[in-house]
Amino acid sequence: MKGIAPRTAPVELVVDCGTAYELVLGLRMFVDHEEDPASFALGPEWFERTRERLSRRTLEAIERYSGGHEILFGYLLALAADAPSPRDGAAFLTGVANTSPADLRRLLLGYRLETYRGEVSRETIASAADGDADAQQFLLEHCADWQREPYEHALSLDADEAKRLLERAATGWHEAVLRPVERSTARLLRSSARAADALSDQLSAEELIDTATRGIHYVPEPGIERILLVPHVVSRPWSIFTESGPTKIVCYGLADAHVTGDQPPDPLVAAYKALGDETRLRILRRLAEGPATLQELTALTGLAKSTVHGHLLVLRTGGLVVADVSKKTGYRLRRETLAESAALLDSYLGTEN
Secondary structure (H helix, E strand, O other): OOOOOOOOOOOEEEEOOOHHHHHHHHHHHHOOOOOOHHHOOOHHHHHHHHHHHOOHHHHHHHHHHHOOOOHHHHOOHHHHHHOOOOOOHHHHHHHHHHOOHHHHHHHHOOOOOOOOOOOOOHHHHHHHHOOOHHHHHHHHHHOOHHHHHHHHHHHHOOHHHHHHHHHHHHHHHHHHHHHHHHHHHHHHHHHHHHHHHHHOOOOOHHHHHHHHHOOEEOOOOOOOOEEEEEEEOOOOOOOEEEEEOOEEEEEEEOOHHHHHOOOOOOHHHHHHHHHOOHHHHHHHHHHHOOOEOHHHHHHHHOOOHHHHHHHHHHHHHOOOEEEEOOOOOEEEEOHHHHHHHHHHHHHHHOOOO
């Protein structure tokens, strides 16, 4: 996702599901201060209700463990993928209990990342986790900007303390937030996974990811041998990418219609809803000139990065832009949707040429 050169060799794609992923993504979302709460389908009210449900002890553990850095929960998707079938919340908690403090510390410092480690070797990360000051300095100097503060926080925690805090946070979350809806959530996840698995016989891995994420174009980087495609409910419509060794984990949000039971929205409505905002129209006009990065679009609009990111999410889920995570170009216009929407509108209005 950070400018790694794409590769063209085919990789294995596996569709997976389980509420273990939901537990991790819920915690990640809860401490994510970068994105506007209104950009999540559950809305700002979910954050308020969740905070009321959690005990003070759990809230303190969540804050002390993560320091407000969502990737320290996001990296735990690797542990969710390791959990035994049916990969539910209880299986994840058992996996955390069986993970040594040293292994957890390495995980939080990026040991299991493949392409997101940049120039930092696993040997250096292991040494940093073991307390080597030179290795820690090298890690902090050569990691990506978005990793530096989370790594500093992880290094500030004693390894045993980090594990105790994680166990307390995850257990409290499971009991108060996930368990009351775990069975119904699991049914939704299984249904989506079956549909995605059926599509995998008809579409290439790239096409399936584009379809599932509603507009993210991903080409596997060198070193990625397997893609784990995972549906989730809690953080929809956002898609979350991380890694576990040579496996890229791609978590895609279920469409609201699949969660609420309503009929899927007409693509005409989705597209024109995305167009109904002046800022989004300015973004589309810029993308009509060629691809642009989030930073370039932020400078264009003069808005906060998180606000622009939210507008791009609406445009992507409306089918109007593609987010290319395999290149530095960032976002590009999906012109075919404009033509399709115009044709749909003509048909709807009964227009004749």
